[in-house]
Amino acid sequence: MKLPVGITTLHLSRKSVYLLVLAVALTGGGGYSYVQQGQAVSGAVTVQATVDSAQVERIDSRRSIDYEPEVKYTYEYQGETYTSEQVFPGPTIRTYSDRSKAQSVVRSYEPGTTVQAYVRPSAPSNAFLIRERTPWPTRALAVGSVLLGLVVLAGLGEKRPGRHEPRPEREVRSPPSRTWVERNDERLRRLSKWTLLVCFVAFWLSMVGLAFGILSLSEGSAQTVEADLLGPVGIPLLAAAGFWVGMILSLCLYGLQSFSRYRRLRRRLSEPRPPSPFKHPSRLVTILGTDRNELSEYGQRVRITGWAFVIAAGMIAIIVRLLYRAV
Known part of the structure; x- marks a missing residue:
């Protein structure tokens, strides 16, 4: 698909088109919510409201369990009586993965008490209680912008990068000396793969141990579990963190070894050589999104190396x- 943009044209594959639709949806939805929240926060006036009910609603999904603070309240504005359940401004709701955080919001609104609410004169039926933005619009804008940038880079890149076939090794002059990584190429490859596999399995075993540790301490209680770092929760948690770091180091080691192979393959390309994908992001993004079977040995090595560092x-x-959320 060709998409004219200003003085240039983006060449988009089917995957890029799907990604573009998702990027536009996230950017548009996030931008709309951000503007709506901004208008609600800046143009609101205060009114007195009576809390009718307050509770934490559990939201179950296939991936996670979230908790939404629900507060129902009644208020008057310019002689009219309204009822609202909106806690934060804007069209989106705010949920928490931690039940205690949702409870801390609800705890401030006991049924029967009088609290302060905020009303926009242009939309008096949409009052809210807490005058602050929710993080969803900013996150949607950030993710949408990143995806949009990837689509643009892929569209600006060469139509078919990574198809250059290396010449046979006998036709290429070998360098006078080899690096330490080149001399230990196969050993590093095996070490990184085995370390990654061991850390991956050990990480999930640690997560299973963590789940059992939490269950043993909570004993079915919905209250927040506090545990010692050297207890049944702390030890599996520390182990999982260590194995996670181990997976990162294994990926970096594998990426380093794979990059060394990429350099050797690049020396075998015929002159004039194509620009290096690792110096031209548009080429790299295009190769990362290309099916492995459509690439040459050189292109496959670029793809493997790139994905190793991207995942890390x-x-x-x-x-x-x-760490940021913990602090």
Whole structure:
């Protein structure tokens, strides 16, 4: 598919078109919610409201369990009586993965008490209780922007990168000396793969141990579990964190070994050689999204190397996010 954009044209595959639709949906939905929340927060006036009920609603899905604070309240504005269940401004609801956080919101609104609510004069029926933005619009905008950037890079790149066939090794002059990684190529490959496999299995075993540890401490209670780091919860948690880091290091080691193979394959390409995908993001993104069977040996090596570092970077981002939320 060809998509004209200004003075250039994006060449999009079917996968890129699906990704573009998702990116536009996330960016549009996130932007709309962000604007709506901003208008609600900046243009709201205060009113007195009476709390009718307050509870935590459990939301079960196939992937996770979330908790939504539900508060029903009644208020008057310019002589009219309204009822609302909106806690935060904007069209989206805010949920929590931790029940205690949802309970901390509900705890401030005892039934029968009088609290302060906020009303937009242009939409008096849509009052809310807490004058702050929810994180969903910003996250949707961020994810949508990243996906949109990937689509643009893939569309601007060469139509068929990674198809260049290397020449036979006998036709290429070998370098006078080999690096340590090249000398230990096969050993590093086996070490990284076995370490990754062991850490992967051990990580999930640690998660199973963590689940049993939480169950043994909570004994069916819905209250928050507090545990010692050297107890039945802390030890599996520390082990899981260690094996997660081990998987990251294994991926980085495998990526380093694979990048060394990529350099050797690149030396075997005929002149003029194509630009390096690792210096031209548009080429790299296109190769990462291309089916393995459509690539040459050189292109497959670029794809494997790129995905190893992308997955490692994603796992590092998860650790950073968890540490940020913990702080």
